[in-house]
Amino acid sequence: MAIMVLLAVLGLIGAVSGATFLVNGASAVARRMHISEFVIGMVIVGVGTSMPEMLVSMFGAIGGSGDVAIGNVVGSNILNVLLILGTTMLIKPVRLTKKGLMMDVLICLAVSILFYLLVFGFSIERGGELSRGEGIVVLMLFGLFLWYSFKTGQENGGEQGAAVKEQTSWWKSFGSIIFGLAFLIVGARLFVNEAVEIARMLNVSESFIAITLLAGGTSLPELTVSITAAVKGNNEMALGNIIGSNLFNILLILGLCSTITPLQATGVGPFDMAVMIYSVLMMVWWVAAYRTKAVPRWQALLLLLSYAAYIYFIS
Numbered sequence: 565m566a567i568m569v570l571l572a573v574l575g576l577i578g579a580v581s582g583a584t585f586l587v588n589g590a591s592a593v594a595r596r597m598h599i600s601e602f603v604i605g606m607v608i609v610g611v612g613t614s615m616p617e618m619l620v621s622m623f624g625a626i627g628g629s630g631d632v633a634i635g636n637v638v639g640s641n642i643l644n645v646l647l648i649l650g651t652t653m654l655i656k657p658v659r660l661t662k663k664g665l666m667m668d669v670l671i672c673l674a675v676s677i678l679f680y681l682l683v684f685g686f687s688i689e690r691g692g693e694l695s696r697g698e699g700i701v702v703l704m705l706f707g708l709f710l711w712y713s714f715k716t717g718q719e720n721g722g723e724q725g726a727a728v729k730e731q732t733s734w735w736k737s738f739g740s741i742i743f744g745l746a747f748l749i750v751g752a753r754l755f756v757n758e759a760v761e762i763a764r765m766l767n768v769s770e771s772f773i774a775i776t777l778l779a780g781g782t783s784l785p786e787l788t789v790s791i792t793a794a795v796k797g798n799n800e801m802a803l804g805n806i807i808g809s810n811l812f813n814i815l816l817i818l819g820l821c822s823t824i825t826p827l828q829a830t831g832v833g834p835f836d837m838a839v840m841i842y843s844v845l846m847m848v849w850w851v852a853a854y855r856t857k858a859v860p861r862w863q864a865l866l867l868l869l870s871y872a873a874y875i876y877f878i879s
Contacts, residue, residue, distance in 0.1 A: 565765065572758035578751025582744040586789060589740030590801065596737065604801065606668070607713050610808020614786075618817045626824060633821040634683065634694065634829045637813040638836050641676070642874065643783045645843035649806050650867030652790045657858035658803055660851055667716075669847045671709065672807050676844050679814050680837045683829045692829040699822030706815035748785045783809075810844070839874050843867075 590604045622633075652658065682702075683692035694702075786809050793802040821827055846867065850859050 565762070568758045568762050568765075572755050572762065575751045575754030575758060578747045578754065582747030582749075582751055582785075582788070585740045585744030586748060589737045589742075589744060592737040593741065596734070603713050603716070603804065606804035606808030606811075607710065610805055610812050614809045614812045614817065618820075622817075622821055622824070633818060634827050635832050637818055638832045638840055640783050641810045641813055641840045642836070642843055643871070644786050644806050644809055645846065646867045646871035646874070648783060648787045648790055649803070649847075650864045650871065651787070652794045652802050653859055653864035654861055654868070655791060656794045657861060657864075658794065659858045660803075660854055666848075666851045668804075668807055669844065669851055671712075672811055673841070673844045673848055675705070675811055675814050676837075676841050679818070680834070680841065684834050684837065694818060694822040694827040694829070696823055696826060699819050699827075702815055702819035703823065706812075706819055709811060709815060748788065807847070836878075839870075842870070 593604060649658075682698050683694055685692070786805060789805050790802040793805065818827065846863075850863065854860075
């Protein structure tokens with residue numbers, strides 16, 4: 565038990581250290597390329613922190629457990645906003661200053677609703693499927709989203725990038741991103757493995773492990789990156805990371821997995837999807853109500869209470 569606890573702690577330290585390097589490297593690249601930190605957080609950091617979800621989902625799809633992919637994505641997206649963003653905002657309120665932020669969150673909302681309709685249609689009963697054809701369409705939407713992100717990112721980040729003195733070399737910036745991402749993924753995986761084994765030794769139920777430790781473990785990179793970015797004052801990167809991760813989870817991960825094999829939604833139901841959509845609607849509310857201002861901490865508490873209520877309901 566003592567060795568497991570030590571390994572779990574080492575994994576957590578590795579994930580946090582990796583997040584620091586990743587944020588520093590991504591910020592430097594954003595300044596040099598005259599791309600806003602929000603877009604770097606949404607695209608580069610978002611893809612990087614979604615790697616654990618991608619690996620878990622793809623291995624599940626290849627192994628014939630397609631329901632793992634959909635369940636993992638829905639659970640991670642809910643946790644990203646309600647728990648991770650809630651914790652980040654509680655530590656340091658996020659300021660909504662990026663131009664075009666409403667469009668970004670509306671895209672996230674539209675993709676979440678489309679995901680629901682593709683899997684369940686207008687049904688409120690459990691049981692649905694994401695077919696290969698639908699997966700190909702979703703991947704095409706992912707390509708369109710990437711084009712839009714970099715196009716708007718360069719337009720919004722030009723002045724910011726030109727105003728900052730370029731001090732970090734390219735190789736150091738990209739080296740920091742690669743090094744940080746590697747530590748982030750390995751550290752998160754080590755933490756998940758050991759935490760699950762400890763929970764099993766303590767006779768914690770398998771369902772509770774899946775809902776909390778596994779979903780939380782694959783989202784640990786998002787948690788460490790978002791908190792690190794917020795503490796460093798990169799609020800836009802923290803918010804961009806969450807929005808990007810949620811979009812990549814649906815468009816890239818489920819697009820790839822459903823292209824490999826049709827995905828059955830047996831582990832999640834319309835209620836889980838509705839909670840996921842609710843979490844995105846919260847972000848739409850912030851952009852509309854707190855434009856150019858810091859989102860108050862009571863909103864963070866509302867997110868955390870919502871997540872606690874969701875876990876209680878499904879337990």
